[in-house]
Amino acid sequence: MRIYGTKLEAEDIRADMATSVNGLTVPDTAPTMPGELTATGGYAAPGTVDGDIRLTWNASVDDKPGVVYRIYRATFLTFVPRAAYIIATVTTSGYTDSLRSLAPYYYYVDAVDSTGQASPMSRQAMGAVRPPRPVPAAAYGMEEGSGNVVHDSSGNLNSGQARNTAWTAGKHGNALFFNGTSSSVDVPPSYSLQAVRAVTFEAWVNPASYGRPDNKEVVISSAGNTLWSSMTAVWDNVPEASVRSGQLGSVRGPRLPLNTWSHLAFTFGEDGHRLYINGVLVHHNGLHAGEYLSGSYSPLRIGALDISSPRDHFHGLIDDVRVYTTALLPDQIAEDMSQPVI
Ligand SMILES: [Ca+2]
Numbered sequence: 001m002r003i004y005g006t007k008l009e010a011e012d013i014r015a016d017m018a019t020s021v022n023g024l025t026v027p028d029t030a031p032t033m034p035g036e037l038t039a040t041g042g043y044a045a046p047g048t049v050d051g052d053i054r055l056t057w058n059a060s061v062d063d064k065p066g067v068v069y070r071i072y073r074a075t076f077l078t079f080v081p082r083a084a085y086i087i088a089t090v091t092t093s094g095y096t097d098s099l100r101s102l103a104p105y106y107y108y109v110d111a112v113d114s115t116g117q118a119s120p121m122s123r124q125a126m127g128a129v130r131p132p133r134p135v136p137a138a139a140y141g142m143e144e145g146s147g148n149v150v151h152d153s154s155g156n157l158n159s160g161q162a163r164n165t166a167w168t169a170g171k172h173g174n175a176l177f178f179n180g181t182s183s184s185v186d187v188p189p190s191y192s193l194q195a196v197r198a199v200t201f202e203a204w205v206n207p208a209s210y211g212r213p214d215n216k217e218v219v220i221s222s223a224g225n226t227l228w229s230s231m232t233a234v235w236d237n238v239p240e241a242s243v244r245s246g247q248l249g250s251v252r253g254p255r256l257p258l259n260t261w262s263h264l265a266f267t268f269g270e271d272g273h274r275l276y277i278n279g280v281l282v283h284h285n286g287l288h289a290g291e292y293l294s295g296s297y298s299p300l301r302i303g304a305l306d307i308s309s310p311r312d313h314f315h316g317l318i319d320d321v322r323v324y325t326t327a328l329l330p331d332q333i334a335e336d337m338s339q340p341v342i
């Protein structure tokens, strides 16, 4: 402790901090433990099992600049971090571990200061590369802006024919306006659209009205009597989705606002039906786990029901339609929401 009869300047205080009262140098302190270590696996590249795992942690605090971090990695949970496991030394609190595979990896991080003192070891984090992201069976950005062909950008050649629609500004770029009485986009059946065990429908919708009370305002429908979905404004004007003409029940959400863009996503898979609005799960019906769709050919219709004579027409704008024959996970739906179909 020091007591002065004068006011010290900052440099004097720092000088006092660095020396003890008896003139000895104050020992350097070790860095604090790197906090909140997380390891987040990215997707493997298509056709591979290789991807990146991103590590982040909270920076250590030390009394001097020049702290570096040592990253330890192993493939088994019980490993004890030591020098042989160090894969990298970095100066910032983040690291991308590239070209990992699908098996889990286990990590620790510690900090070393300019005098060689090490912090306590971080807590362990586990991360794994995710299997390649599902690719759509069909994806429509509706960017054409003229003509009647609506191109599929999935690579599966499932282009559609627009009937009685109008091009207009959309959620992202252009979109199609559906008049509520005769508009639809019709996509012929194809092998790539066969939904056998699972399906996902996604679209941005901007309803202009809820239509007649008996109108289902269909956004996407597919597979005739096998896969059926009406995604906005069923009998009481709320979004609803189902498969097999509703034989396995349905999922419903709160009414969508008119003249406003909302993102709708419907998934059906081994654990049932899920309906998401703006990326938020609003209804999960898991009662029919283990039941699957039939493998029949699957015509696809946007903006109307997929029967030979279209009905239950949607009124308003539709943009960025995606169809998968897998059930997307919630974070994958959020990714699609944030990215236009290109
Ligand atoms: Ca230090």
Ligand SMILES: [Ca+2]
Pocket (backbone or CB within 6 Å): 141, 142, 143, 170, 171, 172, 173, 174, 175, 319, 320
């Ligand atoms: Ca668009």
